Amino acid sequence: KNEVEQSPQNLTAQEGEFITINCSYSVGISALHWLQQHPGGGIVSLFMLSSGKKKHGRLIATINIQEKHSSLHITASHPRDSAVYICAVRYSGAGSYQLTFGKGTKLSVIP
Amino acid sequence: NAGVTQTPKFQVLKTGQSMTLQCAQDMNHNSMYWYRQDPGMGLRLIYYSASEGTTDKGEVPNGYNVSRLNKREFSLRLESAAPSQTSVYFCASSELIRTDTQYFGPGTRLTVL
Numbered sequence: 001k002n003e004v005e006q007s008p009q010n011l012t013a014q015e016g017e018f019i020t021i022n023c024s025y026s027v028g029i030s031a032l033h034w035l036q037q038h039p040g041g042g043i044v045s046l047f048m049l050s051s052g053k054k055k056h057g058r059l060i061a062t063i064n065i066q067e068k069h070s071s072l073h074i075t076a077s078h079p080r081d082s083a084v085y086i087c088a089v090r091y092s093g094a095g096s097y098q099l100t101f102g103k104g105t106k107l108s109v110i111p
Numbered sequence: 112n113a114g115v116t117q118t119p120k121f122q123v124l125k126t127g128q129s130m131t132l133q134c135a136q137d138m139n140h141n142s143m144y145w146y147r148q149d150p151g152m153g154l155r156l157i158y159y160s161a162s163e164g165t166t167d168k169g170e171v172p173n174g175y176n177v178s179r180l181n182k183r184e185f186s187l188r189l190e191s192a193a194p195s196q197t198s199v200y201f202c203a204s205s206e207l208i209r210t211d212t213q214y215f216g217p218g219t220r221l222t223v224l
Contacts, residue, residue, distance in 0.1 A: 004153065033212070043201060043215040086153070090209075097161065097208050098169060101153030 006087050006102035013109050019074040021105045023087030026068065030092045033099065034061050034072050037084040046072075046085075077109045112137055115216035117202050123222045124192045132187040132219050134202030142208040143185035144169075145177060147198040148218075154201065160185055161208040192223045 007022045023032070034046045047054050047061040049070075054061050058077075063070040074081055084104040091100065115136045124130055136143065145157040156169030160179040174196060176188045185204075189196055200219045205211040 030209075035215075041199065041218050043203075043218075045212045045214070048212050088154075097159065097167075098156050099154075099213070101155070103151065103153050 004087055004089055004100050004102040006085075006105050008105060009103070010106045011108070013077050013107070015078060015109055015111050017077050017109075019077050019081075019107065019109075021072045021085050021087075021107070023070045023072070023102060024068055025089045025100075028092040029065075029068075029089045031090045032063055032070050033088040033090075034070075035086040035088065037086060037104065039083065043086070074107075077107075079109045079111050082107055082109050114138065115202055115204055115214050117200075117216035117219050119219060120217065121220050123224065124189075125224050126193060128192050129188070129190050130192065130221075131189075132200055132202075132221075133184070134186065134216055135184045136202075136204040136214070137183065138204060138206075138214065139182070140204040140206050140214075141182070142205045142211075143179065144203040144205075144213065145175075145185070145187045146201045146203065147171065148201060149198050157187065157200075159208070192221075194223045197221060197223045 005024045031050050033048050037043045049063050058075045060073040084106050086104045087102040088099040118133045141162045144159045146154045148154050155171050157175050158177040160166045163182045166177050178186045202216040203213040205213045
């Protein structure tokens with residue numbers, strides 16, 4: 001079974017710190033998604049990328065296709081960034097309509 | 112725009128009871144999905160509908176049925192609920208199935224006693 005591994009599982013940071021969350025996968029993909037799940041449960045898509053790097057505000061997502069690895073960075077972290085961050089991949093191949101999700105990284109940012 | 116809406120938000124069932132979870136989207140999306148989220152596990156796909164009139168099984172379809180009523184609505188039915196179906200259920204939609212960002216509903220927390 002193709003797996004999506006995230007690290008760390010839990011992360012506590014002081015406000016203002018630079019944060020990195022990692023995601024690795026096992027075989028070729030056509031796209032990788034980063035999502036944010038708020039403490040209330042709602043899920044929001046942050047990025048979809050297949051190569052290179054994307055930036056939105058203080059969030060940066062990168063992907064290295066050769067190493068099968070992606071990172072989500074948060075600069076100048078804030079308590080409102082506290083959430084679970086989820087990585088999901090769409091594997092390559094005909095009929096690959098499903099996303100495979102990681103278990104998530106729980107981030108807590110302390111004032 | 113409400114985005115993706117789900118009803119109910121919470122539900123408690125007894126083993127063997129049936130119920131239908133409702134999902135609707137107002138973004139004119141072609142594709143819709145039902146997921147379940149369990150503690151310590153990633154989201155898992157139950158069923159999906161690539162377009163109006165089609166439905167397909169996902170990773171964990173056993174014990175569930177779905178109906179794509181029209182382009183807006185996609186319902187999930189539990190015919191005979193079991194404690195193993197205690198979970199949080201999310202509906203999602205996307206414009207196209209292969210490449211697009213998915214938009215999620217707020218979730219339904221279901222407990223089966």
